[in-house]
Amino acid sequence: MASSPLRFEVNSPNRVEQRLRIVLLGPPGAGKGTQAARVACRFGTPHIATGDIFRANVASGTELGRTAQEYMDRGDLVPDEVVIAMVMERLAADDCEAGFVLDGFPRTVTQAEALDRRLVEQGSPLHAVACFDITEDELLRRLAGRAAAQHRADDAEQTIRHRLEVYSVKTRPLIDYYRHRRLLTMVDGVGKVEDVTGRILTGLPSSNGGRDPALALAV
Numbered sequence: 001m002a003s004s005p006l007r008f009e010v011n012s013p014n015r016v017e018q019r020l021r022i023v024l025l026g027p028p029g030a031g032k033g034t035q036a037a038r039v040a041c042r043f044g045t046p047h048i049a050t051g052d053i054f055r056a057n058v059a060s061g062t063e064l065g066r067t068a069q070e071y072m073d074r075g076d077l078v079p080d081e082v083v084i085a086m087v088m089e090r091l092a093a094d095d096c097e098a099g100f101v102l103d104g105f106p107r108t109v110t111q112a113e114a115l116d117r118r119l120v121e122q123g124s125p126l127h128a129v130a131c132f133d134i135t136e137d138e139l140l141r142r143l144a145g146r147a148a149a150q151h152r153a154d155d156a157e158q159t160i161r162h163r164l165e166v167y168s169v170k171t172r173p174l175i176d177y178y179r180h181r182r183l184l185t186m187v188d189g190v191g192k193v194e195d196v197t198g199r200i201l202t203g204l205p206s207s208n209g210g211r212d213p214a215l216a217l218a219v
């Protein structure tokens with residue numbers, strides 16, 4: 001597949017935007033799901049949320065769901081090889097030619113390297129990684145609210161703390177990983193939903209003069 005130039009203009013609601021390939025990074029409770037859905041809708045790209053895919057597999061009792069469930073219930077990460085295979089298959093689907101918003105993947109350096117390899121092979125590197133900046137107090141407050149509203153087993157208090165530790169140890173290193181590749185934009189994740197979306201969109205590289213994703217991957 002040939003590399004495509006950036007063809008989106010974030011400040012123009014009338015323009016047809018396409019082929020945005022973006023990762024939303026951040027701790028559990030930071031608002032990745034809400035924001036990823038909004039950004040994907042804005043750009044007409046699929047929203048790929050690994051947690052949602054796992055939960056759907058658990059609900060329908062697939063083998064993948066059975067494998068993932070024990071890790072999810074403990075608040076641990078599902079093993080890299082399982083997640084990577086699942087995401088690579090999803091990225092091969094036709095709708096991803098329009099780009100994608102990845103939510104909850106990658107979560108480890110191994111996953112990020114697998115993603116880079118795949119996208120470089122395809123000549124279609126990431127355009128940006130938006131990482132939510134948010135305090136632990138705010139996260140704990142939000143996750144407690146979500147536990148009550150959605151009855152998610154992994155939002156129980158001790159599991160939440162464990163998930164935040166897992167984020168710190170395994171996922172936080174991706175901030176430097178992507179900063180080094182000049183793809184990272186930090187986004188203040190506190191405030192009204194639409195304001196946070198606006199900050200994400202403003203932080204994306206523009207079609208004329210923004211960061212060059214091809215260069216970023218060459219670092």
Ligand code: AMP
Pocket residue numbers: 028050051052054071072073075076077078079083103104105106107108111154163
């Ligand atoms: P989430 O809805 O994104 O918070 O994900 C819920 C759970 O799914 C996580 O706590 C992990 O157990 C699992 N999961 C989702 N994405 C990944 C990933 N990229 N790597 C490993 N485990 C994941």
